[in-house]
Each structure stands twice: as structure tokens, then as C-alpha cells.
Ligand SMILES: *[C@@H]1O[C@H](CO)[C@@H](O)[C@H](O)[C@H]1NC(C)=O
């Protein structure tokens with residue numbers, strides 16, 4: 606009799622081992638990343654109430670959209686009265702295409718880890734309280750088409766790396782506190798002063814303002830040398 610005690614213990618041991626391994630298999634890093642975001646945000650309207658980290662994945666949470674393989678592809682939290690900060694774990698949402706956080710009161714810096722979101726199409730952080738620099742890592746977002754960071758308090762220079770996002774269609778950096786030279790090459794060749802207005806310390810031909818300590822703007826803009834093209838008959842009759 607005494608020798609058989611282990612027959613009772615063995616099943617318990619196997620059950621413990623099994624439940625441990627199942628937990629590892631179903632561990633959801635995307636749910637963890639979004640839950641970390643929830644904990645860093647202040648949510649007076651309870652828009653994140655359905656974000657339950659004990660579920661197998663975040664695909665049933667409100668304001669979260671997944672693809673057929675249960676990868677998170679959208680986070681839609683624009684105009685949701687959120688404050689607090691973003692978290693570096695957002696860089697773990699490796700299938701994310703749309704990050705919509707506009708018109709809130711989110712503060713702190715833009716995490717450089719967002720540069721890891723290789724599938725990102727749209728990054729909308731406009732009308733918040735973000736401070737600090739625009740991370741140069743955002744230049745790695747090869748699929749980005751919409752980058753709207755306007756109406757924050759961002760400082761520092763515009764990273765030259767952003768010029769290499771060749772598919773960028775919409776850029777809005779207006780109404781921040783950015784300074785220094787506005788790039789003109791790459792994807793920036795198509796953007797007009799509207800993208801940069803309301804940053805009193807930007808300079809260069811894009812914003813028609815000479816940079817301090819630089820020689821005068823190289824080739825004059827085409828509208829300066831042409832004298833009165835709109836009124837050709839004026840000087841002819843006299
Ligand atoms: C923002 O949300 C409020 C309700 O919280 C709504 O009244 C308002 O119309 C929304 N604004 C926009 C631009 O969607």
C-alpha cells in the first residue's frame with residue numbers, strides 16, 4: 606500500500622505541466638501590448654472597458670480589428686477623451702496597419718518603437734499633447750501613406766529619414782514647435798507649406814524662409830524672376 610502513493614501524485618503533476626504549456630502556447634503578445642497601453646492611458650469615458658487581458662486574444666475588444674489570422678490590424682481610438690501616454694509595447698503589434706489616436710489629450714513622447722510597425726499604413730496622432738522629437742525610426746515605415754502629427758507640441762528637427770517613405774501621400778506636421786531645415790527631396794518634393802505651417806522656427810525653401818547662418822536660398826523660386834506675366838499688354842502700347 607505505502608509504495609503506491611505516487612500513483613495519486615503523478616496525474617496532478619501531469620495536469621500542472623499541461624496547463625503550463627497550454628498557457629505558453631496561447632500567450633498573446635498583442636493582447637499584452639494593448640493591455641499595457643490601457644494601463645498607461647486615462648480613460649474617463651470607459652472606452653477601453655472591454656479590453657480584458659484574460660481573453661485568448663484581443664480580437665473581440667471594442668476599437669480593435671483583427672485579420673482572419675487574429676492579428677491586430679487596426680486600433681481606432683480617435684476622439685475618445687483619452688489622456689496619459691503611449692507605451693513602447695505598441696511596437697509589438699507587428700501586423701498593425703492603422704493606428705488612429707487623433708483628437709485626444711495624450712502626452713509624453715512618440716515611442717521610437719513605432720518604427721517597427723512594418724505594415725503601418727496610417728499613423729494619426731494629430732490634436733494631442735505629444736512632446737519631444739519625431740522619432741527618426743518612423744523613416745522605416747515603408748508602407749506608410751498617411752502621417753498626421755499636427756497640433757501637438759513636438760520639438761526638434763524633421764528627421765531626414767522621413768524623405769525615404771516613398772509612398773507617403775499625406776504629411777501634416779503643422780502647429781507644432783519644430784525647428785530647423787525642412788527636407789525637400791524624396792517624398793517631401795510633393796508637400797507644400799500647408800504641411801509645415803504653424804512651426805515658427807522651420808526654415809528652407811519649402812517654407813520660403815532662409816535658415817540662420819546659411820547663404821541665401823539657392824535657386825530663386827520660379828515665380829520671382831518672371832516679371833508681370835499676368836499683364837503682358839501693359840508696357841507695349843507706350
Ligand atoms: C467627438 O466625440 C463627441 C462625443 O464624445 C462628439 O459629440 C463629437 O461630435 C465628436 N467629434 C468628432 C469630430 O467626431
Ligand SMILES: *[C@@H]1O[C@H](CO)[C@@H](O)[C@H](O)[C@H]1NC(C)=O
Pocket residue numbers: 634638693694695696697718
Ligand atoms: C514587446 O515589447 C517590449 C518593449 O518594446 C519588448 O521588451 C518585448 O520583448 C516585446 N514582447 C514580445 C512578445 O515581442
Ligand SMILES: *[C@@H]1O[C@H](CO)[C@@H](O)[C@H](O)[C@H]1NC(C)=O
Pocket residue numbers: 686687708709710732
Ligand atoms: C483636452 O483636455 C481639455 C481640458 O481637460 C479639454 O478642454 C479638451 O477638450 C481636451 N481635448 C480633446 C481633444 O479631448
Ligand SMILES: *[C@@H]1O[C@H](CO)[C@@H](O)[C@H](O)[C@H]1NC(C)=O
Pocket residue numbers: 732756780803
Ligand atoms: C490646429 O491648431 C490651429 C492653431 O491653433 C487651429 O487653427 C486648427 O484648427 C487646429 N487644427 C485642428 C484639426 O484642430
Ligand SMILES: *[C@@H]1O[C@H](CO)[C@@H](O)[C@H](O)[C@H]1NC(C)=O
Pocket residue numbers: 780781782803804805
Ligand atoms: C510652441 O509654439 C506655440 C505657437 O506655435 C507657442 O505658443 C508656444 O509657446 C511654443 N511652446 C514652446 C515650448 O516653445
Ligand SMILES: *[C@@H]1O[C@H](CO)[C@@H](O)[C@H](O)[C@H]1NC(C)=O
Pocket residue numbers: 765768769788790791792
Ligand atoms: C534626402 O537628403 C538627405 C540629405 O540631405 C539624405 O539623408 C536622404 O537620404 C535623402 N532622401 C532621399 C529619399 O534620397
